[in-house]
Amino acid sequence: MQVTTKAIVLSSLKYGDTSLIVKAFTQTDGLKSYLLKGVLASKKGKLKAAYFLPLTQLELTATHKNKGTLETIREVKVLNPYKSLHTDIVKNSLVLFLAEMLGNSIQEEQQDASLYNYLEYSMQWLDSNETIANFHLLFLLNLTKFLGFYPEESEGINSYFDLQEGQFVASPTLNPLIENENAASFKRLLGINFDALKGIKIAKGIRESLLKSVILYFELHLHGFRKPKSLAVLNAVFD
Incomplete structure (x- = not known):
């Protein structure tokens, strides 16, 4: 056909x-x-x-x-030719990393117009904006909405995020956790759009630690998911 x-x-x-x-x-x-x-x-x-x-x-x-x-x-x-994604070294490193994450995450040979529209919009936003240090974290978190395991948001004071259960909890569990300053930064990324990134500052060390946790979150919830080989390159670029 x-x-x-x-x-x-x-x-x-x-x-x-x-x-x-x-x-x-x-x-x-x-x-x-x-x-x-x-x-x-x-x-x-x-x-x-x-x-x-x-x-x-x-x-x-x-x-x-x-x-x-x-x-x-x-x-x-x-369509929508990029102005900077493949020429700016930081953006290109993000592109390589996110493309690998997507390739390891999307498995279905079936139409998903909402996911397609999200990817299309996200890359156009990245191409046209410069405040991008935390873009990949928000991109991956929002991606989980379409993959079926978006974090359950917490309105209370629960300060630990249980990666296995996908929710905030009041006290530590035996599962892998996001906690302390990492959990506070993680919460700030939930429920926002890309334009809100301008108001969010995350220290380099916390950003790297959060990214490792987000990748583990994908591993725990997607059968057959493989860690991206391009992660080391991305970390080097943001050094």
Whole structure:
């Protein structure tokens, strides 16, 4: 079946000497993988490797057989071209990290328009704003809404966040916890949008510790989730 759909690139892997396997989250069919034969060798073809950088927003005309095999792309054009995501070293490191997190988290080959719209908006926001030190923390927390394990917010004085149960508790449990200053910063990120990040300051050490906890939160709640290899690069950039 031929479809035309928006898509966001999650990964691009070299296959053989001249081809790529591209994994993308599509607006119409969820997660899809495509084989781009000869794209690295052809300079005149409609498909160019530069179109498939992580988190690039595309419009694809593709053939979807929906049999769990690699699909094919007939035509592609870039939507919402980025001004800074792939040229600013900090933003590019964020993009590589978040693309890997998304690739390890999204498993469904089915339409999820709300998730697609969230990803599209988030990357456009990141591209056009400069107050981004805590962007990845809020991005990942809000992502859990679509994956089904958003933290249960607490209106009381509960000062420990139980990562296994996904909720704040009044006293320590045997499960992994976010506590003390980390828990206070964690609470401040719940229920806000990206524009509110301008008013939130989190110390570097707490930010790194929180990110480790958020990644563990994903591990605990997503079957088969793998820790991102790009985390070390991200930490180095924010050093």
